[in-house]
Amino acid sequence: MKQTPSTAMNIATHGGLICVVVATLFPVLWVIKMAFRPSQTFATGLNPFPTTFSVANFTDLFAEPFFWEQLGNSFIVAGVTTVAGVFLACTSAYALSRFRFPGRRAALMGFLVTQMFPGTMMMIPLYHLLDQLMLLDRVLGLVLVYSTTAIPFCVWMLKGYFDTIPRAIEESALMDGASQFTLFWRIILPLSRPAIAVTALFSFMTAWNEFILAATFMSDEAAYTLPVRLQQYVGQYTAEWGHFAAGALLVSLPVMILFLVLQKHLVGGLTAGGVKG
Numbered sequence: 001m002k003q004t005p006s007t008a009m010n011i012a013t014h015g016g017l018i019c020v021v022v023a024t025l026f027p028v029l030w031v032i033k034m035a036f037r038p039s040q041t042f043a044t045g046l047n048p049f050p051t052t053f054s055v056a057n058f059t060d061l062f063a064e065p066f067f068w069e070q071l072g073n074s075f076i077v078a079g080v081t082t083v084a085g086v087f088l089a090c091t092s093a094y095a096l097s098r099f100r101f102p103g104r105r106a107a108l109m110g111f112l113v114t115q116m117f118p119g120t121m122m123m124i125p126l127y128h129l130l131d132q133l134m135l136l137d138r139v140l141g142l143v144l145v146y147s148t149t150a151i152p153f154c155v156w157m158l159k160g161y162f163d164t165i166p167r168a169i170e171e172s173a174l175m176d177g178a179s180q181f182t183l184f185w186r187i188i189l190p191l192s193r194p195a196i197a198v199t200a201l202f203s204f205m206t207a208w209n210e211f212i213l214a215a216t217f218m219s220d221e222a223a224y225t226l227p228v229r230l231q232q233y234v235g236q237y238t239a240e241w242g243h244f245a246a247g248a249l250l251v252s253l254p255v256m257i258l259f260l261v262l263q264k265h266l267v268g269g270l271t272a273g274g275v276k277g
Helices: 009-035 055-063 067-098 106-114 121-133 139-164 169-173 180-191 193-209 212-217 225-231 239-273
Strands: none
Touching: 009 169, 009 239, 055 067, 055 239, 067 106, 067 139, 067 180, 067 193, 067 225, 106 139, 106 169, 106 193, 121 139, 139 193, 139 212, 180 193, 193 239, 212 225, 225 239
């Protein structure tokens, strides 16, 4: 007979989970506290809730001369990188998964080897390339850099998912007269929505949160992305913690919304591998 957990065990389990949740959310609540305080000093004490409430830090951000341009730069870079990364990764991963051609194994190994090197190691050659192409201080330059760094991981992830799709589905569609493009567009891609959602989220987060390359390639304040602008609030001699916390909340908001929108597909991607097709 299956034994049910005792009341004491349930209380201990839920108490432990509550402690983990509190420890996880405490830094977030502290940032929210600093964002809504009308002060730029660092919040001290264990109370994570603001004693005074003010939106002055947010209004100060919105009133800055280049804030909306920087916000637009972040959305453009992240959006175009996501679209380009997903499109190129889907087509490349499908070709590597379904077709056999000379150089296929070398291409897979090349994608894998590129993940061994950190982005900072490629900073100098990338800076030189963008300088030669006159793409420094240009949004297009960041899009090209972020796309090339995100695509290898996305290709490997999507290839692994395409490998799990039974070939019998494609063979049946081909026998019914479907073209290769129709097969890919109307059958493979809809079946791969969970993996595509994860790929899109990874590409967006890579471009949205990246700081080091953006700070290196962008010297014009109007061309900054939001992470670069946030870094300037905390300097060597002064620190505007209120503005920094308010900006951090604004930067995290699109990622949270994207998680909520894609959560159904993300859960599907986690559970799809447990059922053999």
